[in-house]
Amino acid sequence: MGNDHKHQKVKITTGPFLITEEVGPDIQIGRNLDRLVIILKNPTKKKLKAKITLGVCLQPVLDPQPGWGKRSYRVYDDIPEQDFFLGNHELKPHTCTRIERDIPTDLFGYETSTDERNAVYRVTATGDFNICNQTCDPICGLLEISVVAGSVALFDEAGLEQADPATFFRYKDFVFCEDHDEDHNDDDSDDDD
Template sequence: MTNDHREQKQVTITTGPIYVAPLGLWVPNDKLIITLKNPTHKKLRAQISLGLCPSPNAPVALSTSVPLSTSVDTFEVNETEINLGSFKVDPMTCLRVEKRFDNYELFDSVIRLTAFGDFEICEDSCEPICGLLEITSVVGFSGYGGGLLTALPAEMAALNQAYYYYSGLLISDPSTFVPYGDWVLCDTHCPCDSSSSSSSSDDHH
């Protein structure tokens, strides 16, 4: 019988802010995919939320006469918090969480993913390590609504219509990919804080 993992405190990790360009490899970025991998023989859990700061400007057709700015520009945008859900990941499985966005919601945006759950954290470095859940994320083009499809061979377009419309990405934007090792612990009390403080204290003796 398989039991849920309850042997250690669940932790919160985050991608930090990710800039999502309007186009990834000349197609619109309109879909987010988060992959959870459970390499253990126990059921593990994670709750995932998305912080979305939309583009400071509505999408418009760019003019070839737009002047170049030599100043430093700043754009402050309010964040919208989106709860993507709580997930139970069965032993030795991969769970994909996919969300497609409409109306240019990811156009020129900044996103930040946060996951709370059964992740293993190294006590020395406070970095995520193997042992429990592993997580990655990427943004790309779903293939929905045309776009690149008009330039694809008929066979590939048919494959997209039959498959990518429902799941996955036709093209991923590599600049948005966050591997598991790049997620950052954001718990208030990091396991390595005490060891760092102890080391610092010892240096002063």
């Protein structure tokens, strides 16, 4: 059913999703999405590898166009995407790797960091994943991955205090990519950082 992955790396993605400013009510106020957690799991008896990248399109700058008050929708065109390399990871047999990235915010207007609230994220993984030849769906047998974002109580502790279910991507939710983009070269996924 699956592909032969001895020499072939598979590329899969969440597709684009929104990192909202707040999640859920917490005593009448929402909680910021503070952290993105990517989990890799190796359920096999051999070492497996994956390269993880995060694409980010920042919240658009409000630039009212003529007629906005008369339309029931808005379009924000050509928002540039920036890719963040989150590492090449080699997982030993029967282990997990957690990649936790704090979501930069500029809550107080100090302009000390990029504010990624209301940004569009896209997680892409290239590596030893198993894809069904007939459906192109991820299947068990090699690496597995999941993604979730949420809020934290203490930034120096691992994990999330509260997760946003709208940002939860199970392994089966990932989409197989046939890479036709010559500008991106995923051949370096064997390098360790």
